[in-house]
Structures are given as C-alpha cells and as structure tokens.
Amino acid sequence: MEFNGYRRSNGIVGTRNYVGILSIVVCANEVTDAISRQVQGAAPFMHQQGCCQTPVDIKRVNETLIGLGSNPNLASVLLVSLGCESTDLNDVAKAISKTGKRVETVVIQDVGGGTRSIAAGVLLVQDMVQEASNIKRVPCPVSELVLGLKCGSSDTTSGLAPNPALGIASDLLIEAGGTSILGEVTEFIGAEHLLAQHAKDPQIGQEIIGLVKRMEDRAKSVGADIRGGQPTGGNIKGGLTTIEEKSLGAIAKAGNAPIQAVYEYGVVPRVKGLVVMDSPGREPEILTGLAAAGCNVIAFTTGRGAPQGFPFVPVVKITGNRVTWNKLRDHMDVDVSAVIEGKESLPEAGKRIFREMLAVCSGRLTKAEISGYNKAMDIYMVGPVI
Amino acid sequence: MPIDAIIIKEQDNVATALRNIQPNEEITLGMGDEAKPFVVQEFISYGHKFSVKDIALGENILKYGEVIGRATQEIPAGAHAHIHNIESLRGRGDLGTRES
Numbered sequence: 001m002e003f004n005g006y007r008r009s010n011g012i013v014g015t016r017n018y019v020g021i022l023s024i025v026v027c028a029n030e031v032t033d034a035i036s037r038q039v040q041g042a043a044p045f046m047h048q049q050g051c052c053q054t055p056v057d058i059k060r061v062n063e064t065l066i067g068l069g070s071n072p073n074l075a076s077v078l079l080v081s082l083g084c085e086s087t088d089l090n091d092v093a094k095a096i097s098k099t100g101k102r103v104e105t106v107v108i109q110d111v112g113g114g115t116r117s118i119a120a121g122v123l124l125v126q127d128m129v130q131e132a133s134n135i136k137r138v139p140c141p142v143s144e145l146v147l148g149l150k151c152g153s154s155d156t157t158s159g160l161a162p163n164p165a166l167g168i169a170s171d172l173l174i175e176a177g178g179t180s181i182l183g184e185v186t187e188f189i190g191a192e193h194l195l196a197q198h199a200k201d202p203q204i205g206q207e208i209i210g211l212v213k214r215m216e217d218r219a220k221s222v223g224a225d226i227r228g229g230q231p232t233g234g235n236i237k238g239g240l241t242t243i244e245e246k247s248l249g250a251i252a253k254a255g256n257a258p259i260q261a262v263y264e265y266g267v268v269p270r271v272k273g274l275v276v277m278d279s280p281g282r283e284p285e286i287l288t289g290l291a292a293a294g295c296n297v298i299a300f301t302t303g304r305g306a307p308q309g310f311p312f313v314p315v316v317k318i319t320g321n322r323v324t325w326n327k328l329r330d331h332m333d334v335d336v337s338a339v340i341e342g343k344e345s346l347p348e349a350g351k352r353i354f355r356e357m358l359a360v361c362s363g364r365l366t367k368a369e370i371s372g373y374n375k376a377m378d379i380y381m382v383g384p385v386i
Numbered sequence: 387m388p389i390d391a392i393i394i395k396e397q398d399n400v401a402t403a404l405r406n407i408q409p410n411e412e413i414t415l416g417m418g419d420e421a422k423p424f425v426v427q428e429f430i431s432y433g434h435k436f437s438v439k440d441i442a443l444g445e446n447i448l449k450y451g452e453v454i455g456r457a458t459q460e461i462p463a464g465a466h467a468h469i470h471n472i473e474s475l476r477g478r479g480d481l482g483t484r485e486s
Binding site: 159220226238245249303342 | 388389392394402403404416431432433434435447449450452453454455467468469472473474475476477478479480481
C-alpha cells in the first residue's frame with residue numbers, strides 16, 4: 001500500500017513540502033509572521049516561549065524546535081532569533097542540519113532591527129522555496145506515515161462514531177507497518193485502566209498509569225474541581241458530564257493495537273506501531289507536540305466543530321455530529337454521522353477515514369489548509385514564567 | 387431500525403439521546419441489535435444523557451460499562467442525567483485527597 005510523498009535525504013517521508021520559518025523565541029514572532037506572509041510555500045511556527053523560564057522548560061523549547069525543524073514535511077528551515085533569548089540558536093540549527101536539510105538563521109539584533117530582518121528573511125526563504133520546488137512526490141509505503149491522533153471540541157457523538165472509527169483507521173495503518181501517536185493524557189483520566197490493558201507489557205502499562213497520575217496531580221494542585229476545564233464548557237453543553245466519560249470516549253481513537261512505548265512531549269518515537277506521548281489535550285500544545293514528534297499527518301475528530309489545523313502538518317477533521325457537519329462544512333473533511341444513524345458500520349467508516357487520510361498524504365488539501373485556519377501552535381510548558 | 391437513544395453496554399444505567407427528545411415522548415431505545423420502547427420524563431437535548439433505571443444517591447453512573455461518576459441526588463428513570471446530578475470522581479482538587 002502506497003502514497004505519494006516527499007522522501008528526504010535522511011530517508012524519512014513528508015506529506016507536504018514547506019519551507020519552515022521557526023521563531024526560536026516569542027520575541028521573534030513579528031518577523032517570522034511577516035516573512036511567512038510575503039513568501040508562498042513557507043509555513044511559520046510561532047509560540048509564546050523561549051525566555052525567562054526554568055531550565056526544564058527552556059530545554060523543552062529547544063528540543064521541540066529541533067523536532068519541528070526535523071519534521072519531514074519541511075524541506076528546509078529558517079530560524080528567527082531576537083539575539084538575547086534563553087533558547088540556543090546554534091544548538092537548534094546544528095541539530096536540524098543533521099537531518100540533511102538546509103538551515104538558515106536571521107538574528108534580529110545582529111541584522112539591525114525587524115525591517116532589515118524581514119527583508120533578509122524574505123530573500124532567503126524565496127530562494128529556499130524555489131529549491132524545495134524541485135523536490136517531487138514519489139510513491140512511498142504507508143509504513144512511512146506517522147499519524148497523530150487528536151480529538152477536540154468533543155461531545156457525546158465523539159465516543160459513538162468518529163473516535164472508534166478513527167481507532168479502526170489507526171489499526172489499519174499499524175497493520176500496514178505505520179505509526180500512530182496518542183497524546184491528550186488528561187483525557188485518559190478515568191480510562192487509564194483500559195489503556196493499560198492495551199500496553200504490550202506491564203511495564204508500559206505502569207508508565208501509562210504514571211503519566212496520568214502526574215497529569216491529574218498537576219491539575220489537582222490548584223485545589224479545585226477540574227470540571228469546566230475538563231470537560232470544557234463546550235463539552236458539557238454537548239452532553240459530556242465528567243472527565244471520565246470524556247476519556248472513555250476519547251481513548252477509542254487509539255483502536256485496538258498494542259501500545260508499544262510511552263514518550264515525553266514532542267519526542268520522536270523509536271518504534272513503529274501505537275505509542276503514547278505525554279501532552280495535555282489543548283490544541284496548540286498537542287498539535288505542536290505531535291508535529292515535533294514527527295507526525296506527517298494528524299487525524300482530528302470533533303463533535304461540536306473544532307476548526308484548528310497546523311501550519312505544516314495536514315489535519316484531517318472528522319465528525320459524527322450531523323448538525324456540525326452541516327453547519328461547519330468549511331472546517332470538516334469527513335462525516336461519519338451515518339454510523340450513529342445506523343446507516344454505516346464502524347469498520348466501513350474507519351476504512352473511509354483511512355482512504356481520506358492517504359489521499360491527504362498524497363496531496364489532497366484539508367479544509368484547515370484551504371481556509372488557512374492553522375495557527376493553533378504553542379509548546380507545552382510545565383514550569384512557571386520567571 | 388432507527389433508534390432515538392442508545393445504551394452502549396448492557397450494565398449502563400444511562401442512555402445517550404441521538405436527537406432532541408420531548409418530555410413524556412415514547413422513544414426507541416437501542417442497545418446492540420436490540421431495541422425497546424422507553425419514555426423520558428423531561429426534555430433531553432441531542433447528545434445528552436438520561437437514566438434508564440432509578441439511580442440512588444451516591445450510586446455509580448455507568449456508561450461504556452465503566453464508572454463515569456456518581457449520583458449527587460436520586461435520579462429517577464427517564465430523568466436528564468448531567469452535571470446537576472452527577473459528580474466526577476477524578477481531578478477533584480477541591481476534595482483534597484485522591485479518589486478512584
């Protein structure tokens with residue numbers, strides 16, 4: 001089974017062929033944004049981190065930027081620095097270069113201000129885009145796909161149709177030798193015992209339970225009931241009553257494959273098959289974490305209609321809520337509401353999602369890409385701003 | 387056969403509405419391949435839950451065959467089952483101790 005992708009010099013395969021423009025600190029976002037607006041074929045990554053944080057978080061920002069820059073959907077990378085941040089421009093640049101891709105840098109305080117930096121960046125990225133345009137799609141085995149699993153703006157339809165259908169699609173990918181990454185650890189709370197049963201061995205099962213405890217303890221440390229934050233106000237309007245109920249519906253998107261490994265946020269899996277990655281469920285942080293972990297495609301189920309995409313990883317939107325499909329057609333890619341209406345089986349819906357995903361990986365555009373609704377990005381931090 | 391609400395596992399004590407349901411409306415309640423008539427007591431929005439049996443104060447709420455919370459008051463069969471009568475047992479920083 002194949003799709004048409006971009007094979008990079010280090011062997012891994014992209015489903016898109018952008019030049020990435022990455023802010024290495026919040027203070028460079030204006031320049032990153034301006035450059036990306038002036039060059040077709042460039043994708044910006046902006047975030048709110050990179051300075052005045054604990055070493056734990058600065059390390060995470062560096063590693064996440066390296067992961068993002070190394071993502072196979074980027075042909076080459078421009079790093080934009082202010083010049084006085086805590087993140088390490090040289091380390092990030094050097095690590096991304098190891099993938100074999102071209103890495104350029106613009107340092108605003110060295111170049112002499114934002115205006116000159118934008119001009120310098122635009123000229124660099126123009127050249128990089130032209131260079132990238134020489135790379136052609138070639139047939140690649142689907143085992144090269146790394147699928148990010150995500151659900152958002154969930155309601156009770158999510159657990160009935162789109163999540164179990166996505167679970168079937170994920171199982172099909174894994175049977176074909178691919179990889180799926182399950183994050184959103186907050187949304188394991190109350191369902192972790194079931195996920196642990198899917199672990200390939202008791203050690204992995206314990207790691208899953210441990211991740212959930214760490215996330216739950218962090219949430220509880222503020223001394224309040226998390227309801228309202230999890231499930232969200234929108235989840236509650238959609239009929240979800242407790243985090244346990246939300247979680248039991250959410251984990252269905254992981255399918256039935258055994259869980260091979262557990263990773264920290266943004267870490268590239270070293271094994272194929274289904275893996276778990278630490279991350280909360282909020283869109284900017286989980287989408288960024290999945291992209292940093294090397295996902296070349298993301299499948300995102302929704303009940304009430306979450307529109308978010310990501311700048312350089314296609315995000316396929318799947319809903320089982322007929323009202324949402326009809327009202328938010330400009331954001332939705334796949335409708336599986338027929339499952340709830342008893343007109344389509346879950347396996348049929350799962351196969352349909354899988355086929356749509358392969359088409360998207362070969363170049364078919366998602367609604368989030370077409371509409372440019374793709375600015376949900378930030379890095380998951382665990383410590384305070386200091 | 388078209389159903390108006392679904393019970394996911396046999397042991398569940400709540401069902402999920404698959405359309406807006408009016409008070410005292412007789413509906414078709416599906417579970418697996420089976421379907422049976424049922425009458426809800428109050429308006430249930432699309433996607434919301436109602437109890438399918440009398441639930442006592444403090445009793446576990448079961449959906450997917452799993453515990454999704456606990457009744458904070460008696461929930462008679464056919465009543466709307468949501469945040470006004472169900473509490474979560476997890477992420478309860480307000481309770482001070484970990485419960486499961």
